[in-house]
Amino acid sequence: MTETTGTTTGAPNGAPTRVLIVDDEWMVRSMLRTIMESTADITVVGEASDGATAVSMAAALEPDVVLMDIRMPRSDGLTATAQLTRSARPPHVVVLTTFDLDEYVRTALRHGAVGFLLKDATADDMIAAVRSAARGDAMLSPRVTRRLLRQFTEDEQGPGAEQQQRRARARERLRALTEKEREVLIALGGGLSNTDIAAALHVSEATAKTHISRILTKLSLTNRVQAAILAHHAGLLD
Known part of the structure; x- marks a missing residue:
């Protein structure tokens, strides 16, 4: 399939969010482009039909x-996400x-994806998800976060001693x-957004973002999902 590109102008503060669409089905890419370009604050800069092309296009x-x-031929x-x-x-x-x-999906999150978007989501939800990702805000609703954590837990079930060791290691990192x-x-x-975290802890949204950035840096994590998983392993969400 043919990849297409749009304008390559920079994106200073206040400029539209620049989006690259990667899917092997041209109908899906076309649908996503139509949705993204229906709003003035998002611009589609390119489309790719496989991960390797996506990496090269993202660099440019x-x-x-x-x-x-x-799942693309x-x-x-997964490989593309890790590289990006x-x-x-x-x-x-x-x-x-x-x-x-x-x-x-779980592997993609471990590789640094900030969240996921359902292909059958509404147009409004898709636009909101892209805006949220561009802000570095939460991509996962509390319901989805709980489901993800439950699936990670099921994957990592083991003897009691093994779980206790995992908890001890997680708590040591959180020190x-x-x-x-x-x-x-x-x-x-x-699963709270930056706005909700700020309200819950009675701080500004900028302060909440600063705390999150410091948490990820101190714990050597890439994204919020990884932080949520570590918090779960440490028993903070029980």
């Missing part, structure tokens, strides 16, 4: 958000899924956090 176009399908979205999140200017990768939350950062981590683990 520097999108803010990549909508990434997983030639080069899948390690790039010099990593975009926010949002996985396109059918809500089966299979091993591929690097301040008390306020632990409060923010708990709220983040509950």
Whole structure:
């Protein structure tokens, strides 16, 4: 399939969010482009039909958000996601899924994807998800966060001693956090957005974002989902 590109102008503050669409089905790409371009604050800078092309196009176009399908011929979205999140200017990768939350989706999240977007979501929800990803805000609702954590837990079930060791290791990592950062981590683990975290902890949204950034840096994590999983392993969300 043929990849297309749009304008390659930069994106300073206040400029439209630059989106790269990656899916092997041209009808899906066309549908997503139509939805994204229905609003003035989002612009589609390109389309790709496989992961390898997506990586090369992202390097040239520097999108803010990549909508990434997983199961594609030639080069899948998992490898591409890992490569993009390690790039010099990593975009926010949002996985396109059918809500089966299979091993591929969980692997994509481990590789640094910020969340996922349902292919049967409404146009408004798709636009809201891209805006949220561009802000670095929560991509997962509390319901979806709980489901993800439940599936991770089921995958990682083991003998009691093994679970206790996992909890001990997680708690040791969290010793690097301040008390306020632990409060923010708990709220983040509950699927709250930056706005909701700020309201719950009586701080500004800018302060909430700063806390989240420090949490990810201190814990050597890539995204909010990984932070939520670590909080779960430590028993903070029980």
